[in-house]
Amino acid sequence: MEERSLKVLQPNTTFFSKISVTISKLLTPTKIGINGMLISLKRNNAIKYYEQYKKAEQLNDVSKKEQAQNRYEESYTLYLEAIDKFIMDSVYKKVKNGTASVFEKEALSNYYNIVHLKETEYLEYKYRKQKFLLELDFENFKENGKAKNVEKYKLLYIEKMDILYKGILKNYSIKLADGLRAQKNDLINLYKNIFETLEEYIKVVLPLKLEYEKDNENYTNILNGYEEYEKFSVGKLDEKEFLEKNMILLGLSRVLFTHSLPLVAAEQCYNKLLKDIRNLIINSKVETKKEEAYKMLITLIEDYNVKLLSTKVYWDNPDERENYKKFWQAYSKESDSEKREILSLKRELSQIENTRRKEYET
Numbered sequence: 001m002e003e004r005s006l007k008v009l010q011p012n013t014t015f016f017s018k019i020s021v022t023i024s025k026l027l028t029p030t031k032i033g034i035n036g037m038l039i040s041l042k043r044n045n046a047i048k049y050y051e052q053y054k055k056a057e058q059l060n061d062v063s064k065k066e067q068a069q070n071r072y073e074e075s076y077t078l079y080l081e082a083i084d085k086f087i088m089d090s091v092y093k094k095v096k097n098g099t100a101s102v103f104e105k106e107a108l109s110n111y112y113n114i115v116h117l118k119e120t121e122y123l124e125y126k127y128r129k130q131k132f133l134l135e136l137d138f139e140n141f142k143e144n145g146k147a148k149n150v151e152k153y154k155l156l157y158i159e160k161m162d163i164l165y166k167g168i169l170k171n172y173s174i175k176l177a178d179g180l181r182a183q184k185n186d187l188i189n190l191y192k193n194i195f196e197t198l199e200e201y202i203k204v205v206l207p208l209k210l211e212y213e214k215d216n217e218n219y220t221n222i223l224n225g226y227e228e229y230e231k232f233s234v235g236k237l238d239e240k241e242f243l244e245k246n247m248i249l250l251g252l253s254r255v256l257f258t259h260s261l262p263l264v265a266a267e268q269c270y271n272k273l274l275k276d277i278r279n280l281i282i283n284s285k286v287e288t289k290k291e292e293a294y295k296m297l298i299t300l301i302e303d304y305n306v307k308l309l310s311t312k313v314y315w316d317n318p319d320e321r322e323n324y325k326k327f328w329q330a331y332s333k334e335s336d337s338e339k340r341e342i343l344s345l346k347r348e349l350s351q352i353e354n355t356r357r358k359e360y361e362t
Contacts, residue, residue, distance in 0.1 A: 038086055039137060042079040043153065049075040050156045076160070083133045107136075127167045134160060135204070158208050165201045166260035169194065169253075173265035191272050194261070198249040201256070202229055218255050225252040240293055243276055247300055254307060263312060270304045274348075301344045305331070323350070 049072040056068035091108050094100035100108070114132055117125035138157050142150055172194050176187075206226060213219055225248060232245035250269055253261050261269075277297045284290040310328060315321035327347050334340050 039079075039082045042075070042082040043137065043141065044149075045075045046072070046079040047149070047152050047156055051152070054155075080130060080133050083137050123171045124168060127164045127171070131161065131164045131168075134164075154208060155212070158205060158212070161205045162209070165197065165205060166257060168197055169257055169260040172197070173261055176265045176268055191269065194265075194269060195246050195249055198253055198257075198261075199229075199245075202226065202249065202252060203233070206256070222252065222255055225255070239280055240289060240296065243273060243280065244296055246273055247296070247303070251303060251307070263308065267304075267308060267312075270300070270308060274300060274304065278352075298341055298344065301348050302340075305344060305347065323347075 049068070053068040053072040056065045059065060088108070088111055091100065091104045091111075094104055095108050111132065114125060114128045117128065134157060138153070141153060145153070172190060176190055176194070206222070210219070210223060210226070213222075216222070229245065229248045229252070232241055232248070237245065250266065250273065254266060274297070277293060277300060280293045281290055281297065284293055305327070309324055312324075315324075327343065331340055331343050334343065
């Protein structure tokens, strides 16, 4: 794929919200544009070989599976190259000649920002470039393609986007696990990237997946979480609402990204949220907001203790494991909600004290 060096701003996640209205201007300079024809041809090949690949997956013949997979992956690569060459090349010329629209300038800005990642973050570049090109063509095809063909393409699109988002999150998880050597600002940006990627996935991919996964055993939990998230997906959020939205995103990640955002990384994200909510309680001047933040803290503490730590197998510190076991035994036996809350708060205070002691010792 052809690339030119140009450093620009970070990708804007709101950029794709307006693509469906204007993308056809990029793809078809005339009614029967050569750009659109070539991309359509490569897309149809990718769909055809994807369907053959999915059928071959059901066979016992390993050789046929490999052949089908190779044909599909090759057709997919050619399809992306077609989008890359015939959209971005033509837009680049327009920007260079000063004839590009605002939309076209923004498209190129986002594109070259992703290309620039290649120098320092190759894995993220690889995933984000594919994701960007797929999103561009999907929005156009969804608007202008035949309904039957769009439905076929959706399956390929969902599967590829799922893989790409998981790759991005896994890359962030590895960095987070190695975060002891990172600067504080780098860690803050890393947490920000994780939550933004989770939100982007839930906006872009999850609604499509839910159309096809009604038989999924986790469907109800995912749908409930998605509906909760939607309450915070529009309008300007205050700090409390922003943190509450991140709580929902993190809860959904435990179902959607169990391996891509593993327990170790999820635990660090929970601890970051707990710290942010504690600070919100301390800094809130209005009593009602302080009370709302406190309720949110209790919910997050219980989610952290019950949904995450109860599934933790490996503990770095044996003493922490034993302390948690004692808490869990008492919590599991207790049926009174207020007493459960007290147990959770006692454990929370103990954890804060341990953290402060470690910081003091170092």
